[in-house]
Amino acid sequence: MTALDCAWGFYAHRQINRLAIFTLPPEMLGFYKKNISYITEAAVNPDRRRYVVEGEAARHYIDLDHYGDSALAKLSVSWDLALTKYPEDTLQAHGVVPWQIYRTYIRLREAFLVRDPDAILRLSADLGHYVGDAHVPLHTTVNYDGQLTGQTGIHAFWESRLPELFSTRYNYLVGRAAYLHDPQRAAWDAVASAHHALDSVLGFERSLALQMGDRRYSYETKGRQTVRVYSQEYAAAYHDMLAGMVERQMRAAIRMTGSLWYTAWVDAGQPDLFSLMAYAPGEEELRRRREELKKWREAASGADSILHR
Known part of the structure; x- marks a missing residue:
């Protein structure tokens, strides 16, 4: 698994x-629609920059089980209130995706207010990425790759192999x-729903592995x-057990x-977005994007080949 195999996988994002x-x-x-190519491709930028931008990695997940059985009751509040309950380094260490969704929404709202087309597009793409991550059950747990239950590899299996x-x-x-009416509440509801599905994600795969044995891989x-992957037979059986969960x-x-x-x-x-229809990134913006992409790729190629959320 490469260092960029994270989140939903590039295809799903x-x-x-x-x-x-x-x-x-x-x-x-x-x-x-005029900018659909950029919004689609930039969907994966948060994963690309996680090795360059300090604090980026924590924006993709939240370890709810670290906080105990009443985690949602303790945490599903504003960032400022959460800081009165836990040190910031603890919150950062265990992920901040629901708060990041709300922060990005606020920044997008501000971009609309000033009618900044570049910021609107960039923040829209980022927001979609964080929302996608919040809907992945394995982004809500310390056991994010099944490494604590003998199921290492399940992360990419669920969110990349199955969608593909x-x-x-x-x-x-x-x-x-x-x-x-309450974007912050909506972010927490998404995380809660994903976390509710976690037992099925892990439990079904664990039982299927016992049933299928060597047919698990091909x-x-x-x-x-030539790489070892979860077999198509195994993937189909697991997908059926999940009963439409990924969809x-x-x-x-x-x-x-x-x-x-x-x-x-x-x-x-x-604001009137028709007035922004003539927008096209200038040469300076295009140069900035190329340089950023080069920097992100270089950083990713030097990262450890392990799964990062």
Whole structure:
């Protein structure tokens, strides 16, 4: 597993951002569709920069089980109030994804207020990424890769291998984006729902491994390499046991992403996005993006080849 195999996997993150665009009302749809390539590709930027930007890694997960059985009651509050209960280094060490969703929503709202097209696009892409992460059950636990239960590798199996094999069958008609009266609460609700599914994610795979034994793995050629992967037979059996869970979580992430974009726009006074349709990144912006991407790739290539959330 490479250092970039994290979060939903690049494929699913791109899908979530791209499909969220089609939940938007006409007043937003034109601007977002015009920039669909950027929003889709930039969906993976938070993973790319995690080795360069200090504090980025903690923005992708939260270890709810570290805080005990009443974790949600203790934590599902504003960041400032959480700091009255726990030291900041403890919160950072165990992940801050729900707070990061709210912070990014606030910044997106501000970008709409000042009609900054570059910031709107960049923050929209980032927000979709963090929302996607919040919908992954294994992003809510200390046992994020099954390393504590003899299931190492389950992280990429659930969020990368399964979507890549089966997501073409999913129904992505999730309806229109909805106004969220409490975006911070919505972020915590997403995390709580994902965490509720964690026992099934781990328990089903553990029982299936006992049933299928050596059929758990196979070998596939990827590029010039032959690699060991979870077999398609095993993946199909696990996917069936999950009874649509991966699809449900992807659908929920798509709709919540669109809803947060829409809510930020409404809360900014519904600025006219048609006036931004002529926007195209200038040479300076394009140069900045190229340099950032080069820096992120260099940092990732030098990172340990272990799973990072």
